[in-house]
């Protein structure tokens with residue numbers, strides 16, 4: 262499709278320029294994009310017919326000082342008003358659309374209708390972060406983030422084709438592969454080697470576990486860079502991946518709802534992709550946070566025109582960063598706390614990432630909130646706030662599930678608590694590692 266190809270290239274080349282624009286020029290560009298989204302949503306999406314009234318002056322102009330008065334869209338709205346949030350028609354060139362589901366592991370499962378233009382934008386942002394870190398598109402990128410049901414036929418991974426821009430001559434020699442995310446590390450090393458993996462797409466915690474397993478199993482493997490997705494990248498993750506694989510970690514903050522939201526620059530700061538979305542970090546009163554403060558992430562992705570999300574609470578917490586010395590003007594984040602997830606470690610040195618319990622766990626336990634905490638070398642506490650303090654849920658079943666997911670021999674203690682202060686209001690289950698032993702973090 263020559264037209265789409267042209268647009269893709271045009272957007273990407275604009276991104277290479279716009280990263281150096283002045284703060285004001287970037288803001289003006291973002292506002293012009295937002296204006297189009299707001300007008301489209303008001304005219305074509307029943308959910309937003311009146312919701313944006315505060316923003317519009319009598320003459321139809323947008324009063325940006327009133328932005329904070331636009332009500333926040335919650336995850337629950339995506340379920341309750343799914344139909345009313347769909348656009349009756351799309352702006353020219355934005356389609357076709359596709360529906361994505363986000364995992365309901367410990368929160369609410371939702372569906373989001375996305376546009377082809379949002380995918381064009383996301384590719385542009387990814388290529389830009391590749392450029393920031395001098396990635397070579399003629400090499401091999403393996404992704405460990407999806408499912409690859411036929412991978413056994415092809416040495417453990419499915420071919421995805423090239424991963425750089427189609428018009429780039431070196432990118433034509435490159436190859437991307439998808440490996441099944443459920444594959445154990447023992448096999449992963451073989452797959453990476455067979456496919457000559459230069460770059461790996463994976464979670465920061467999963468990469469951390471992989472590095473530990475590599476040491477434990479005596480496997481030697483070099484990876485140039487790991488493109489991390491999903492969770493906060495901690496210094497400990499960076500250190501172990503550099504030490505074991507020689508890999509640098511390049512942080513990507515994205516979501517199914519908002520696309521590529523922010524990317525790590527060469528100085529390690531996470532810059533917002535302001536050309537594709539407005540990302541706000543708000544305190545508990547709804548005011549914008551200042552650098553150093555942590556608050557709720559609220560996003561407005563500008564290319565999501567099939568199901569507009571205007572001030573949507575993403576369900577993550579982020580810390581606002583200060584201007585970056587790299588020269589890129591886009592605002593920064595100091596870190597994002599994504600899904601509740603933690604790394605648990607067994608006395609044998611094995612480690613596992615845990616982010617889910619069976620969906621019916623809160624029901625089984627008759628709990629409002631539940632927290633799984635590692636508190637000793639092999640000891641865990643399951644803290645929960647019961648729905649009814651006079652009744653007990655089925656603690657044994659939940660303990661069995663946890664042992665299945667972690668290790669058979671862990672000690673589990675149940676603690677009923679009234680004051681379970683969860684960071685995330687929309688999460689019913691939280692995972693934390695509080696044990697400060699030699700390998701925990």
Ligand SMILES: [Zn+2]
Nearest residue numbers: 526530585587
């Ligand atoms: Zn920077």
